[in-house]
Amino acid sequence: MSLSQVASSIPTSPTIALNEEARLLREKGEPVIHLGIGEPKNKTPIAAILSSAAKLSSGEVKYVPTDGTPSLKKAIVRYCEENYDRIVTPQNIIVSDGAKQSLFNILYTLCNPQDEVVIIAPYWVSYPEIIKMIGAIPVIVTPDDGTFIPRFDEVERVIGSYTKAIIVNSPNNPSGMIYPETLISKIVDLCEKKGIYMICDDIYHKLVFDGKVAVPACKFTSKDVENSKIILVNGVAKLYGMTGFRVGWAIASKQLVEIMTNVQSQTITCVSPVMQAAAEGALNGMQSIVETLRLLIQNNRDVLMQELNSFTDIRCQKPQGTFYALPDFKAYCRNSVAKNSVELCQFLLKKALVVTVPGKEFGMEGHLRISYAGTVKEISEGIERMKWALDPNAPSEMYIGDRKVVRDWL
Ligand SMILES: Cc1ncc(COP(=O)(O)O)c(C=O)c1O
Numbered sequence: 001m002s003l004s005q006v007a008s009s010i011p012t013s014p015t016i017a018l019n020e021e022a023r024l025l026r027e028k029g030e031p032v033i034h035l036g037i038g039e040p041k042n043k044t045p046i047a048a049i050l051s052s053a054a055k056l057s058s059g060e061v062k063y064v065p066t067d068g069t070p071s072l073k074k075a076i077v078r079y080c081e082e083n084y085d086r087i088v089t090p091q092n093i094i095v096s097d098g099a100k101q102s103l104f105n106i107l108y109t110l111c112n113p114q115d116e117v118v119i120i121a122p123y124w125v126s127y128p129e130i131i132k133m134i135g136a137i138p139v140i141v142t143p144d145d146g147t148f149i150p151r152f153d154e155v156e157r158v159i160g161s162y163t164k165a166i167i168v169n170s171p172n173n174p175s176g177m178i179y180p181e182t183l184i185s186k187i188v189d190l191c192e193k194k195g196i197y198m199i200c201d202d203i204y205h206k207l208v209f210d211g212k213v214a215v216p217a218c219k220f221t222s223k224d225v226e227n228s229k230i231i232l233v234n235g236v237a238k239l240y241g242m243t244g245f246r247v248g249w250a251i252a253s254k255q256l257v258e259i260m261t262n263v264q265s266q267t268i269t270c271v272s273p274v275m276q277a278a279a280e281g282a283l284n285g286m287q288s289i290v291e292t293l294r295l296l297i298q299n300n301r302d303v304l305m306q307e308l309n310s311f312t313d314i315r316c317q318k319p320q321g322t323f324y325a326l327p328d329f330k331a332y333c334r335n336s337v338a339k340n341s342v343e344l345c346q347f348l349l350k351k352a353l354v355v356t357v358p359g360k361e362f363g364m365e366g367h368l369r370i371s372y373a374g375t376v377k378e379i380s381e382g383i384e385r386m387k388w389a390l391d392p393n394a395p396s397e398m399y400i401g402d403r404k405v406v407r408d409w410l
Pocket of ligand 1: 101
């Protein structure tokens with residue numbers, strides 16, 4: 001039986017596959033440390049729990065408008081005003097099952113087959129796959145100087161007559177870098193001049209460190225949301241640690257939102273009102289939750305950097321936001337242990353029971369993505385185990401759980 005070639009070519013999300021592998025190992029009682037995970041460990045904000053519980057106990061859990069409940073939209077309108085100084089109306093908003101689905105809807109709505117969508121490496125693993133799923137072509141900009149931030153001319157160079165959109169994710173998953181204001185403002189100008197959509201994936205926008213700010217793209221346009229090419233994507237998954245609620249949203253012109261709503265009406269109908277009530281609770285509740293999380297993660301970042309500094313031959317650009325770092329492990333990708341980042345990850349999972357994500361998946365071979373969204377203990381012990389497994393200068397014996405292990409491969 002022949003199946004869809006496009007669907008058959010889509011790989012499992014590597015992070016989801018790794019989560020599953022770690023879960024199975026843990027089930028067998030193995031002391032796995034998960035430095036691959038893309039979610040904070042905090043409990044759901046109480047305002048989100050109360051709000052969704054109230055909806056649930058009302059017993060009135062029915063279909064709601066496809067583009068989102070009026071009360072969640074009202075909270076998003078306010079969020080935009082407070083965080084972006086941007087006036088939007090409810091008709092400029094569509095709520096979806098997570099930012100991932102918002103991105104799918106946007107790209108499906110914008111692109112014809114063979115249209116090109118520009119993404120910047122390192123990029124979030126799902127961008128190229130979503131672009132391919134909707135029949136468009138991902139065009140990847142990889143900074144030639146080995147940094148994680150492209151020069152503007154590197155972006156400009158790939159723009160052609162088929163370019164429909166560019167996705168900008170700053171602070172960036174996986175590098176943790178914030179793109180400089182000058183780069184953002186030049187991309188805004190370029191998009192406006194050429195009629196290209198700029199999709200800003202702002203899912204980590206408040207998780208920034210050391211007083212830095214991820215300046216939003218809309219600051220650099222004089223156009224209002226109706227006339228602008230900027231499409232904003234956001235959600236509650238990362239800032240509020242509400243990954244399991246699956247609520248994200250897109251902000252765009254009314255015309256675009258209308259088409260996205262038609263698309264969504266033929267796929268999911270609507271996001272569950274219970275989940276939308278939870279998101280509304282989070283947005284309307286105490287925002288100090290986000291600041292508490294930000295401070296915790298910034299401290300975790302410092303612990304990670306300190307641990308990595310004592311690792312021979314590892315270079316790591318200090319993350320400015322998110323909860324990821326993308327250290328360069330090339331020195332450990334060219335020996336009998338591993339030839340590339342995929343083999344290196346497999347080796348680390350097998351020998352040290354530490355989950356990391358291969359840089360190859362983000363368009364950066366030779367690197368590993370390390371998440372520091374967990375606890376300080378997990379970060380310190382995880383990097384300690386990695387050093388033991390890879391670094392000949394590290395002691396050759398250590399404990400993994402209550403098992404004493406001896407390194408005999410270096
Ligand atoms: C850059 C980026 N965008 C979007 C998402 C998806 O967010 P959501 O869980 O709301 O679908 C993620 C999740 O890892 C992400 O890292």
